[in-house]
Amino acid sequence: MTVPLAEIAHARSGDKGDTVNIGVIAWRAEDFEVLRREVTAERVKAFFGELVTGEVERYELPNLGALNFLLHGALGGGGTLSLRTDAQGKTFASALLGMPVEVAVSNGTESASN
Amino acid sequence: MIRIANGQGFWGDWLEAPVRLVEQGPIDYLALDYLAEITMSIVQKQKLADPNLGYARDFPPLIGRIARQIRERGIKVVANAGGVNPVACAREVRRLAPELKVAVVEGDDLYPRLDELLGRGHMLANMETGEPLVSVRDRILSANAYIGAFPVAEALATGADVVIAGRCTDTALALAPMIHAFGWGAEQWNLLAAGTIAGHIIECGAQCTGGNCYVDWMSIPDMAGIGYPIVEAEADGTFVVTKHAGTGGRVSADVVKEQLLYELGDPRSYLTPDCTADFTTIQLADDGPDRVRVSGIRGRARPEKLKVSIAYQWGYKAIGSLVYTWPQAMEKAGAANRIVRERLAALGLRFDEIYTEYFGVNACHGPAAVANLDPPEVQLRIGVRGADKKAVDRFTRELVPLVLSGPPGATGFGDGRPPVREVVAYWPALLDREEVRTKVEVLA
Numbered sequence: 001m002t003v004p005l006a007e008i009a010h011a012r013s014g015d016k017g018d019t020v021n022i023g024v025i026a027w028r029a030e031d032f033e034v035l036r037r038e039v040t041a042e043r044v045k046a047f048f049g050e051l052v053t054g055e056v057e058r059y060e061l062p063n064l065g066a067l068n069f070l071l072h073g074a075l076g077g078g079g080t081l082s083l084r085t086d087a088q089g090k091t092f093a094s095a096l097l098g099m100p101v102e103v104a105v106s107n108g109t110e111s112a113s114n
Numbered sequence: 115m116i117r118i119a120n121g122q123g124f125w126g127d128w129l130e131a132p133v134r135l136v137e138q139g140p141i142d143y144l145a146l147d148y149l150a151e152i153t154m155s156i157v158q159k160q161k162l163a164d165p166n167l168g169y170a171r172d173f174p175p176l177i178g179r180i181a182r183q184i185r186e187r188g189i190k191v192v193a194n195a196g197g198v199n200p201v202a203c204a205r206e207v208r209r210l211a212p213e214l215k216v217a218v219v220e221g222d223d224l225y226p227r228l229d230e231l232l233g234r235g236h237m238l239a240n241m242e243t244g245e246p247l248v249s250v251r252d253r254i255l256s257a258n259a260y261i262g263a264f265p266v267a268e269a270l271a272t273g274a275d276v277v278i279a280g281r282c283t284d285t286a287l288a289l290a291p292m293i294h295a296f297g298w299g300a301e302q303w304n305l306l307a308a309g310t311i312a313g314h315i316i317e318c319g320a321q322c323t324g325g326n327c328y329v330d331w332m333s334i335p336d337m338a339g340i341g342y343p344i345v346e347a348e349a350d351g352t353f354v355v356t357k358h359a360g361t362g363g364r365v366s367a368d369v370v371k372e373q374l375l376y377e378l379g380d381p382r383s384y385l386t387p388d389c390t391a392d393f394t395t396i397q398l399a400d401d402g403p404d405r406v407r408v409s410g411i412r413g414r415a416r417p418e419k420l421k422v423s424i425a426y427q428w429g430y431k432a433i434g435s436l437v438y439t440w441p442q443a444m445e446k447a448g449a450a451n452r453i454v455r456e457r458l459a460a461l462g463l464r465f466d467e468i469y470t471e472y473f474g475v476n477a478c479h480g481p482a483a484v485a486n487l488d489p490p491e492v493q494l495r496i497g498v499r500g501a502d503k504k505a506v507d508r509f510t511r512e513l514v515p516l517v518l519s520g521p522p523g524a525t526g527f528g529d530g531r532p533p534v535r536e537v538v539a540y541w542p543a544l545l546d547r548e549e550v551r552t553k554v555e556v557l558a
Contacts, residue, residue, distance in 0.1 A: 010329055016377060081539055084469065095482040
């Protein structure tokens with residue numbers, strides 16, 4: 001079944017120059033594998049479309065059940081140059097939490113902690 | 115065990131937070147992080163206007179407020195409040211709190227040495243673009259090396275009540291007290307990485323105690339009285355993240371995970387002047403209410419070079435807005451956007467970028483935004499950026515006329531035309547660490 005990413009993970013985003021980072025953390029350790037399978041760098045890049053002009057990199061932190069994404073060229077120049085409302089990429093995390101992901105029905109979304 | 119609190123995540127953070135950290139429970143060190151990447155250029159401009167300024171001006175009055183208590187209880191304050199004028203900052207602290215001994219860490223300011231460094235062949239190339247610094251030499255406003263925790267620990271060793279640094283790393287503010295209290299050495303990479311990660315967790319203040327947090331945020335108690343973070347650090351490099359009893363907010367492993375991922379690059383190589391910290395080695399465990407135990411952290415050798423933060427005058431920008439209402443709010447805003455762009459083109463004005471957002475529809479999330487097909491109102495927000503101040507200024511006169519000469523129902527223009535703002539841009543570079551020599555000065 002398809003659910004929003006928020007059902008299985010939480011997230012926080014921030015900036016470094018013109019790059020946005022999004023940390024995505026599984027609520028339950030067993031869902032880290034679902035994150036690894038579903039939330040690929042390619043899908044994240046496609047999800048944000050024209051907002052991200054550069055590459056998307058993905059790093060894994062299995063000890064935290066987390067993935068870290070670097071979205072390059074994502075802030076219209078970054079820092080003081082950016083003309084955007086969200087010049088520091090603070091809200092990229094909440095957008096990504098709306099991305100549809102495929103989970104097994106037995107995952108029991110009704111018991112998700114958020 | 116020592117208790118290190120962080121009472122300020124940036125210059126502009128909650129003024130009451132550090133006072134409450136002192137008043138609401140036990141702490142040994144109060145770390146205050148005032149500097150963001152662009153703050154150095156702001157303080158540099160202030161110093162050019164008045165040679166007695168150029169530092170975080172909120173800091174001396176704060177120390178005045180808490181001086182008696184920190185003196186009586188032996189709490190040490192560690193802050194990167196010095197900006198480009200740490201000695202002036204220290205003098206103002208001494209004026210407001212003459213009973214305190216103040217130590218200043220100097221040597222991060224490379225601005226007076228730029229020609230010397232460039233002359234000896236240091237390129238100070240932009241880490242993102244590779245461009246050599248000479249291409250913007252005449253527009254540079256400030257240049258500071260990021261210094262690490264050891265010079266700050268050296269300042270603590272003077273017995274100062276307050277240690278003021280310029281551009282030291284945010285993480286050094288927490289690591290330095292551990293080096294000072296536990297006698298950690300310069301090559302004890304695992305311990306230095308642990309202290310660095312403790313610093314990373316608390317450097318953004320309440321972001322690790324329930325602020326800006328997606329862990330069931332609506333159930334987080336008493337955010338008005340949110341407790342700022344405290345690290346209970348042990349000599350073996352393990353530590354507990356917590357907050358004072360009875361304060362608002364929440365500390366749990368999930369909350370701390372969010373902050374660990376904040377502004378993170380390659381998790382295996384978190385580079386600081388002190389060490390390379392490996393975030394994939396961190397082990398977290400809930401340790402009672404509002405307590406998270408952190409252990410297992412491993413690190414590697416520090417990088418060969420120091421990062422340098424340079425700010426330079428880039429040009430100008432202006433951002434203006436108008437509000438359009440239902441019906442066809444989005445269509446009206448879109449039509450107004452096209453009219454503005456057509457008029458700017460007809461004037462022959464050139465910009466580096468013209469950027470349009472429809473606030474209420476897609477401003478923050480762009481193509482990822484949840485569809486809002488018939489919004490009751492939309493704020494058209496247009497920004498321009500360019501080197502030509504006259505062109506940017508002319509743009510600021512092109513929005514309000516649409517109230518009479520554009521689509522129907524425009525409002526929200528109460529402040530008139532938007533201001534033209536100078537753009538100071540950030541230029542990250544690398545420099546051999548031998549070129550940066552710090553020293554500690556004591557004012558007592």
